Amino acid sequence: MFRHALVFSTCVFVLGGCATQTRYVDPAADDGPVAMTMDYRDFETAATAAVEDMLASGSVSNPNGGRYIMVVSRITNDTMQRIDTDQLTKKIRVSLLRSGKVVTTTAVGLNGAEDEMSMRARELRDSAEFDQSGVQKIGTLQAPDLSLSGKILQRNHKVGKEQQVEYYIQLSLTDLASGLAFWEGETPIIKRGSNASVSW
Amino acid sequence: MKVALYPGLLLLVLILTGCASQPETNPLVERQELKVDPEVMYVLTVTEIFEERLAQPGGDSLLQIQFAVQAHTDTPLAWQVTWFDASGMRIKGVGDGYRRQSLLTGQTRYFKATAPHSRVTSYQLHLREPQ
Numbered sequence: 001m002f003r004h005a006l007v008f009s010t011c012v013f014v015l016g017g018c019a020t021q022t023r024y025v026d027p028a029a030d031d032g033p034v035a036m037t038m039d040y041r042d043f044e045t046a047a048t049a050a051v052e053d054m055l056a057s058g059s060v061s062n063p064n065g066g067r068y069i070m071v072v073s074r075i076t077n078d079t080m081q082r083i084d085t086d087q088l089t090k091k092i093r094v095s096l097l098r099s100g101k102v103v104t105t106t107a108v109g110l111n112g113a114e115d116e117m118s119m120r121a122r123e124l125r126d127s128a129e130f131d132q133s134g135v136q137k138i139g140t141l142q143a144p145d146l147s148l149s150g151k152i153l154q155r156n157h158k159v160g161k162e163q164q165v166e167y168y169i170q171l172s173l174t175d176l177a178s179g180l181a182f183w184e185g186e187t188p189i190i191k192r193g194s195n196a197s198v199s200w
Numbered sequence: 201m202k203v204a205l206y207p208g209l210l211l212l213v214l215i216l217t218g219c220a221s222q223p224e225t226n227p228l229v230e231r232q233e234l235k236v237d238p239e240v241m242y243v244l245t246v247t248e249i250f251e252e253r254l255a256q257p258g259g260d261s262l263l264q265i266q267f268a269v270q271a272h273t274d275t276p277l278a279w280q281v282t283w284f285d286a287s288g289m290r291i292k293g294v295g296d297g298y299r300r301q302s303l304l305t306g307q308t309r310y311f312k313a314t315a316p317h318s319r320v321t322s323y324q325l326h327l328r329e330p331q
Contacts, residue, residue, distance in 0.1 A: 028296035031331035044295035051294045052314040055262055056254055063257035095294040099317050101258070 036165050036197040037081055038152075038189070046169040046187040047091035051099075059173060059183040060101045060146070067103045070096065070173075071144035074110055079154035079167065080200035088169065089148065105144050146182070147174045164192045227288060234267075237328040243275040244303060246327070260318035267325060268310045271303035278330040281313040283320040291320050300330055 025032060027040065034041075054060045062068050072093065075085035096102035107118035118141060124130045125138075150171035157164040166188065173183040234249060248268045253261040265281065278298035283291040293316045303309060315323070 030297060041297055044297055045299065048294040048299070051316070052312075055316070056264060056312075056314040058254070058257050061256040061258040061260075065258055091294060095316060098292065 034191065036191055036193050038083060038167055042167065042189045043087045043091060045189065047088060047095065049187045050171050050185050051092055051095040053185050054173065054183050055099060057183055060096060067101055068146050069142050069144045070102050070104045070146040070148055071108055072104065073147045073149035075149065076151040079152055083152060085152065092148065105142060107141050108144065144176055147176055149174065159192060161195060162192050163195050164190065166190050231324055233324060235324060235326045239329045240277065240327050243273050244269045244271045244277065247308065262318055263315040263320045263323065264312060265323060265325065266310060266312045268308055269303065270308045271305055273305050275303050276330050277301045277303055277327060279311065279325065279327050282324045283315050284322045285319045286321045291317050298330065
């Protein structure tokens with residue numbers, strides 16, 4: 001009995017010692033292996049390329065001064081992966097906001113407002129329970145000037161004994177007054193790796 | 201009485217001004233605009249580095265840099281630009297990571313980076329070999 005317990009605990013210690021330790025990854029100093037799927041570095045690459053190009057082109061700089069108001073429209077995920085496209089758009093929104101040139105509205109969206117509280121807070125109007133001096137007045141919400149839309153595409157190819165996965169991140173910034181795309185960009189992300197790797 | 205008060209007041213203002221905390225603008229070690237790791241220095245040459253301010257329709261301007269590297273051998277390269285305002289404080293860019301590129305022997309490639317804010321006045325470009 002004692003011998004069994006000893007063998008069992010030795011096995012646990014040996015296997016425990018072999019297990020890879022969980023560790024933090026610093027995004028600013030990550031030289032880790034590359035995955036065939038889209039990871040945070042790919043979103044960062046695409047967002048950096050898009051924001052720098054938007055800023056350099058001057059398309060997000062309001063000639064009348066002040067900031068443009070942007071709304072995030074549809075970003076289609078046409079890949080084999082389950083991607084939350086907010087991973088991409090949030091980086092773009094945050095960077096444009098920090099640039100002091102663009103502010104994003106959360107009061108309007110294709111599938112309803114991103115933050116429904118803008119409208120809910122207005123339902124307090126004329127309620128005797130609320131001090132009306134703090135309730136939002138009529139006509140204070142700001143309509144968007146620009147709309148960000150796009151698509152993420154994936155194409156898989158066999159290249160010899162390897163597979164090649166191509167991702168294309170396509171974005172458009174539309175001027176809502178004219179319906180014209182003031183800025184457009186495409187960031188290709190190409191990965192080549194083992195056939196055994198899974199890209200979905 | 202009034203005449204005696206003025207020098208006293210002036211002295212007080214001077215003392216208070218001297219006590220006020222001033223922003224630290226002098227780095228302990230002079231920051232290099234271009235930092236190239238030794239491992240990379242053997243395999244490529246930075247042939248040029250330009251900077252210009254891009255005029256914006258709103259009236260302000262953004263710092264943009266362009267640099268060129270010529271590879272002596274096939275090599276991977278990682279680069280990153282860190283942006284600073286006039287006080288030397290870092291201005292956060294879109295991402296924190298290094299941008300990875302691949303260079304072919306004899307190839308000269310040009311890379312551009314645009315500052316994330318009009319407050320940016322200087323930068324540091326770091327070239328390194330990805331692991």
